[in-house]
Amino acid sequence: MDLGLKDRVAVVAASSQGLGKAVALGLAREGTRLALCARTASTLEETAAEIRRETGVEVFTRALDVRLDGEVERFVADLLERFSRIDICVANAGGPPSKSFTETTMEDWRAATELNLLSTVSFARHVLPPMRERRWGRFLAITSMTVKQPVAGLILSNSVRSAVSGLVKSLSNEYGPYNVLVNSVCPGYTATGRLLELAQKQAREQNVSPAEIEARWAREVPLGRIGRPEEFANLVVFLASERASYITGTAIAVDGGIVKGIY
Numbered sequence: 001m002d003l004g005l006k007d008r009v010a011v012v013a014a015s016s017q018g019l020g021k022a023v024a025l026g027l028a029r030e031g032t033r034l035a036l037c038a039r040t041a042s043t044l045e046e047t048a049a050e051i052r053r054e055t056g057v058e059v060f061t062r063a064l065d066v067r068l069d070g071e072v073e074r075f076v077a078d079l080l081e082r083f084s085r086i087d088i089c090v091a092n093a094g095g096p097p098s099k100s101f102t103e104t105t106m107e108d109w110r111a112a113t114e115l116n117l118l119s120t121v122s123f124a125r126h127v128l129p130p131m132r133e134r135r136w137g138r139f140l141a142i143t144s145m146t147v148k149q150p151v152a153g154l155i156l157s158n159s160v161r162s163a164v165s166g167l168v169k170s171l172s173n174e175y176g177p178y179n180v181l182v183n184s185v186c187p188g189y190t191a192t193g194r195l196l197e198l199a200q201k202q203a204r205e206q207n208v209s210p211a212e213i214e215a216r217w218a219r220e221v222p223l224g225r226i227g228r229p230e231e232f233a234n235l236v237v238f239l240a241s242e243r244a245s246y247i248t249g250t251a252i253a254v255d256g257g258i259v260k261g262i263y
């Protein structure tokens with residue numbers, strides 16, 4: 001299947017490692033030109049160099065914090081100047097800390113809202129108007145399986161990411177008439193630095209090894225294993241493509257079947 005992604009321009013946020021990096025690489029393998037951002041310039045540049053080496057595509061980078069709307073705004077303005085358009089935007093950020101409700105402070109709630117909801121709002125505010133003008137766009141938000149089934153100890157993610165799902169659905173209604181498609185993709189347990197951090201925290205609390213925690217998670221998954229970042233990226237790349245032209249307003253899980261509900 002020709003995905004029609006060659007020479008499209010994609011912004012992938014929080015992409016120096018993990019799911020964002022896998023999505024960037026997946027798009028680059030289809031010939032998409034990239035703009036990547038993350039907080040640390042050195043790791044971001046290493047990732048960009050790796051992607052250029054493997055695929056030969058143009059990769060623009062900017063070290064920034066996705067929580068800062070002014071930085072996102074300047075980044076998008078510079079991209080529009082350089083590439084004259086943005087076709088695809090993948091909104092992403094780190095995850096909030098693992099806590100129970102009683103452990104959270106108001107500051108934790110504000111921080112999670114800034115990191116996961118407001119960063120998505122910020123990218124949407126800056127990339128959707130030029131997409132609307134060109135009558136072509138794909139806006140994709142990386143959320144979590146927690147929007148379909150709350151995970152114990154992840155109350156910040158369970159709550160704040162559901163707001164992102166509401167945002168995405170609303171945006172799909174508002175931008176559908178302009179052929180700008182808006183969807184979210186909900187990862188289950190996927191082998192990245194973030195998952196290892198969560199495994200290490202639970203391992204300390206339960207006095208077992210991180211490998212034991214990961215083995216327990218794998219046993220909860222019908223497919224019997226943790227996912228690979230590229231398995232997640234494959235869906236994002238498809239949704240970003242020309243071939244996904246009638247899909248908008250959805251929240252699709254890539255979770256090995258762990259979510260028990262039907263929808």
Ligand code: NAD
Binds near residue numbers: 015016093187188193
């Ligand atoms: P990760 O920790 O491996 O990578 C996160 C990336 O985000 C890194 O590149 C980091 O530099 C960047 N980043 C973090 N905070 C940032 C900020 N404020 N500004 C700019 N860049 C920032 O995480 P991941 O596993 O790739 O997860 C990506 C998202 O998906 C996270 O929100 C995570 O909580 C969520 N998620 C992951 C899983 C999983 O199993 N991996 C499952 C469900 C949800």
